[in-house]
Every structure is written in structure tokens, then in C-alpha cells.
Amino acid sequence: MLATLLAALLAGSAPAADCHIGAYRLSDGSTLDIAPTDTDALRWRHIDGSTGKLTRAANDTWTSTLGWTDRPDGKDVRFVDCAKGKLSFDGKSGQRMPLQVQETSFAGDGGTRLVGRLILPPGQAKVPVVVLVHGAEHDSAMQFDAMQRELPAQGVGAFVYDKRGTGSSAGSYTQDYGVLASDAVAAVAEARRLAGARAGRVGYRGGSQGGWVAPLAATRTKVDFVIVGYGLAVSPLEEDREAVALDLKLKGYDQSVIDKAWELSDAIGLVLSSNLTQGFDQLDAAKAKYGKEPWYKDVRGDFSYMVLPMSDDEIREKGKAFLSWNVPWHYDAMPVLEKLQTPQLWELGEDDIDAPSGETLRRLASLQAKGLPITTALFPHAEHGMTEYEMKGRERVSTRYSAGYMQMTIDYAKGTWHPPYGASKVVMPGNAATP
Template sequence: MFSLLFAALLASAPAATDCHVGAYRLADGQSLDIAPSDEGTLRWRRIDGASGQLHRDHDDSWKSTFGWTDRPDGKEVVFTDCAKGDLTFGGIAARRIPLEVHDTVFTGEGGTRLVGRLMLPPGSGKVPIVVLVHGSEHDSARTWDFMQRQFPAEGVGAFVYDKRGTGDSAGEYTQDYSVLANDAVAAMNEARKLAGDRAGRVGFRGGSQGGWVAPLAATRTRADFVIVGYGLAISPLEEDREAVAFQLKLKGYDQSVIDKAWELSDAIGLILSSGLTQGFDQLDAARAKYGKEPWYEDVRGDFSYLVLPLSDADIREKGKAYMFHTPWHYDSMAVLRKLHTPQLWMLGGLDIDAPSGETLRRLTSLQADGLPITTVVFPKAEHGMTEFETDAKGERVSTRYSEGYMRMAVDYAKGALHPPYGEGRITSPAKPSL
């Protein structure tokens, strides 16, 4: 997850803010989301997980490419009247869904000014509401989190906010989970206040790093449920070790190689967790010992691969920009053991950034202890719950979201699961959690 932050800091595309972006209802009853994407493009998403990037063809006609590839998929979106919210998708007419939108400013921990938005389905009846707690990204969730529209398009309200130090919110960017959890509590309070009588069940949904923050926030306020997407029940340092091991196993290396690679990962972890004051001698010794081994270039991890090529001097200098008060030894299990709020954990079976194996084992132990935790593993999914193909360079290129992923989150928020959810392998708690 730390590596995703580095990527976000290196490049963040400007967002489209025109009339194209929105949630739409197709004539066949299905929902369609049109979201900003890379500069000059848009992205469509269906609730079943299908997605493509839209490239302007001419006027208001846009051609689609398959998933995140550059291959045409034969689909076309035509905005027949963008101002009114009319379009056709693959020849099927659609109309923008008139979501109820409440923009707001509220106060987080320490009086920090946070900017958020509540989006509700049309109507006046009670609806469940999901407070979206995003991950380590440095960008604006109000701009980029498409779930703020996908949930209400399916009958579930969503509260989205720019976390401190991002978007239009004030404060300094941090990865202090306690501070972020208190901000999430404030966001939930604001969502309930804005929704008023329309608020039904209200819970958190945390993605990636938000999988540490959302459960912690739920121990500090009344939450009816918690949804975790591709999060972890291990610490950030353990995440890197697990990622190093999982990725080397995928390349065919055995445990003897993994044990050696862990010497590198542990040294880097010590450097980061000590605030760049310790671990350099250990890293130098491990690099000298293994630098010419055939597996050395295959060591990735969540953040190890970013540090390995750097000299000690570069680590000390460049590392200063990434000291975000991350709780490197965070004890997830201590939080989860005392959390009796129903939880849904959605994990990717092929996640190389946050491998799910040890997290699933730990969650299974909590289920055995009677805690209200439901797990689902989507076997072909990586981080972000996307499926992928591998290109000529051996790099993963996402093609779609796993079928059932978004639908299951919607159903859980509503309070009743209706499996199956694609190929998701569901393990329910010993006692019903909804």
C-alpha cells in the first residue's frame, strides 16, 4: 500500500469536472458510472465489474478501450444531451440519476477543516449510508472515488471526503491511523447529521490502508457495519514481508530464498520504522551478501523495491519526504478482537501489494472465536479488486473488477447477502453478522 502512495505522488492526472461525470440509469434498468480518468479521457464502470476507458472520437462521441488496456472493445458512449444527462451506451439509452447531493465542511481531529459530500439516492425514505475511508492516496477522494456514485445508484447513500492534507481539506497529510480514525468518526457524524431522517444503517467502507483505519474508527463510535476492501490484519512491516514472500513464490522460488530476501526487507523496515536512524548497517551487509544472487532483482515487496536501488545517502535524504507518522508495528488484531461490529472483508487471491494469506488466516481465527466477520476471497483479483492480464514485459494490466465485488458491498450495506457473487469464496461467521 505504501508503494501506491509513491505512485500517486509521482503522477496525478487532473480530473474532468464537466457534465459527463455522473451515475446513469440505462433503459435496461442497470446502472452505469461515468468517472474522470487520465487527462482528456473518462472511465465507465458497470456494477458487474466491467469497465473501460473512454477516448473522445468526435463531438460527444467516445470510443472505449477494454479495461485498462489500449485495445478497443467495440463500445461507444454518445452524450446525446450532456447538460440534461442523456447518453447512449452501446446503443442503449440512459439518463443521469438525480442523486441528492450535500456538499459540506466539517471539523476533524484537532479542529482540522475537512471537506466532504453526502450523496443519497433519489426519494425520501431511509437508506443505508457508507462512509468511504480511502487508502494511502494523496489525491482527492471527492474527485476520484467512483463509489460515491455507485453506491447511491444502487440504493445506498455514500459520504466521501478529502482526508487531511489532500484535495480541498486542510491539515498535513498523515498516515497516523489514530488521527485518521478520529477524522473518519467525524465524517460519520457529519453524514448522519446531513442525512437526518433518511439515515438507516450507517457504516464504514475502508479500502487498502483504509482497512486499518475503518475498523479502528468503528471502535470509537456507533457503526452498524464495516466493509474492508483488500485491507490487512497484519502490520505495515509484516505487509512488506508477506509481499516479498508471495511475489517470490509466484516466480518459483522456495522458502530458502525467501528467508534471505527477508533479511533485506527487515533491514529496510528497520530503517523506515526508526525514522531513518537505524538499519543501514544491516541493509549494507545484506546487499553485499545477496546482491549478485539470481533472485535479487525479483525482490519487490510493498516498499522494499523502492528502497533497494538507493544508496544510504539517498535513503536518508529522499526518505525524509515519506515520514508520514506511519504506525509500522500497528497491531491490527488487538483492534479486531475487541470490535463486535459486523464486518465484511473482501480480499484478492492474487494481490501482490497486500497479499491476503496471513490476513485470511487471522480473520478465520477471529471467526472461530465468534466474532461477526464475513470473508470473501475473489481468486483472480489483485489489489483494487481488479482482474488482469500479463503483457509482453510481464507486467499486470487490469481488465475489469471481479464480478460480484461491488454488488456484495451494496448488499452488505443493505443488511442481507444474496450469493453467489461471481467466483467469490465466502466464509460466514459462526453466528449471523447482519
């Protein structure tokens, strides 16, 4: 998940909000989200999981490319009257929905000023409210998290906030899950305060690194549910080992190669988890031993691939950022999950090479077998972010979100369940065999 952060740090600055951004009701009754990107393009997302990048063609007409590919998908978007929220999408007319928006600031852990936003569906009826806990990214959730509109467009309130050290919030960026969980507790209190009588079921949705933070926060405050998207029940160090193994296996290497690659991953893990005080000798020895092996170039992991090309001096210099983030490298999620009685939904990608789901699913199955209220959903051909993909050479290019993923999220927040959800393999509480 640190890989996601690195990509975010290298991305451009966030664009200013404009009249195009919003949730739209189309003439066929479905909803469409138009979101900003880190360039001057826009991105549309449909509730069925389809998505595309919009590039301005002429005036306020935009052309779409499939998913994150460069292939035209034949869908054109024309903003008929942007100021009044009118558009035409793929031959259907659309009107921007009048969602209820409240901007706020509140005190997180240690009094740090955090900035957030509550978005509710139109009307006065009671609705579920989901507090969005985002991952390791360094960008602004208030700017880029499309769920803040996708959920209200489907009748579920959303509270989004910039975590400390990102966007408009104060404080220093951190990956200290304890601090972030305390911030999430404060976010739930603020969401309830703003929603007032409209607040029905209130819970968390944590994506990626948020899958460690949201359950921990749920042990510190009363919530009705926790939804985890492509999160983990293993530690960050175990994540990297599992990611190294899965990626090599997918490339056709056997366990003997994986065992050798783990020597590299374990040495890198020791360097980072010891605050750059240990592990350099082990890493240098492993590099010398395996640096000319044909599989060496294919060692990826979650963070190993970032460190492998560096010299010891470069690691010491660039690794200073890791020290300031206070990453809990050995974090054990199981004691938290073992005592958490809050109903949980874990949505995982079968082909996730950033946060592999195998060991996490096994651990969750052991908790299900003990009677804990955990539901797991494994989406085939889905990777980190719950996107499906195609291969371009040896690289993956995302084409869409998994069918059923967003509807499952919405239904669970509402306390309803209407399967099937795409091709996901669902295991309900009490139905898991002892692993």
C-alpha cells in the first residue's frame, strides 16, 4: 500500500473544483458520477462499475476512453448547461442531483484541525451514513474520493475528510494507525452531529490502509458496521512478503525462487522496521547473491521494488521519509478483529498484487468459524482498488470496477442484502469452515 502513496506523491496537484463535478441522475433512472482527476481530464463512474476518462474535445463536449486505457469507448459526454447541471451521456439526458452538502472542521487526535464534508441525499428521511477512511495516499480525499457522491446518489450519506497532513487538514502526514483511528473516531462524532435526526445506521468504510484503521476505530466508538475494501489482516511486512510471492507465482516462478526473493524482502523489511539501523549487511549479501538471477528484475512486492535499486546511502537518505511516517511495520490486526463484534464486510480482489487477499481470507475464515459477524466477498479478476484489468505487455491496465462492488457496498450500509453481486464469491458469517 506504500506503493499507492509513492504514486500519489509523484502525481500533479489537484485541479480546482468546477461545475462539471457532481452526481447526475440519468433519464434511464441510473446515476452517474463525474469526478476530477490529477490532470485537466475528468472521470465518469457508473454504478455498474463501468468508468472512463473524459478529455475535452470542443466547447463542452468530451470524449471518453475505456477505463484507464487509451482506447475510445464510443461514449461522448456533452454538458448542455454546466451551470444548471445538465448533460447528455451516451445518448441519455442527465441532471445533477441536489445533494445536501455541509462543510466542517473538527478536532482530531491531540486537537489537530481536520477538515471534512457531510453529503446527504435530498429530503429529510433518515439515511445510513458512511464515514470514509481512505488509504495511504497523500492526496485530498475531499477532492478525489468519488464515493462521497456515489453513496448519497444511492440514498446513503457520506462523510469524507482530509486526513492529517493531507489536503486542507492540519498536522503531519502519518501512518500511525492508532492516531488515524482516533481521528476516525472524531470523524464519526462529527458526522453524527451534522446529520442530526437524519442519521440512521452509521459506520466506516476503509479502503486499502483504511482496512487497518477502520476496524481499530470501531473498537473505540460505537458504529453499526465496518466495510473494508481491499484491506488486510496481515502486517505491512507480511503484506510485502505475500505480494512478492504472488507476483512471482503469476509470472511462472516456483517456490524455490520465491524463497530466494524472500531473503531480499525480509532484509528490506528489517532495514525499514529497524529505523534504518539494521539489515543492510543482509540486504547487500542477498543482492550480491541473486542480483544476476533472471527473476531478480521481477521482484516487486508492495515496497521492495522501490528499495531494491537503491544503494545503501540512497536508502538511508530517502528512507528518512519512512521514519517520519511512523509506519507500524509489525502491526497485528488479529487481536483487534478477534474482539470486534461490529458486523463487517470485507471486499477483496482475487488478483490483488499490492495487498494479496490469500492469507487475509484464511484469517477472516478462522474468525468466521468462531462466530464473529464477518462477511467476505472475493471478486475474481480484480486487483487493488477493485478494478478489473487487461494486460499490456507485462503490465496491467485497469478497464472498469468489478460489477456488483458498489451495489454491495451500498446495500451493506443500508442493512440490506440482494445477491448476486457480480461474480463475487461471498461467505456469510457462520458459513465458513475451520481452515
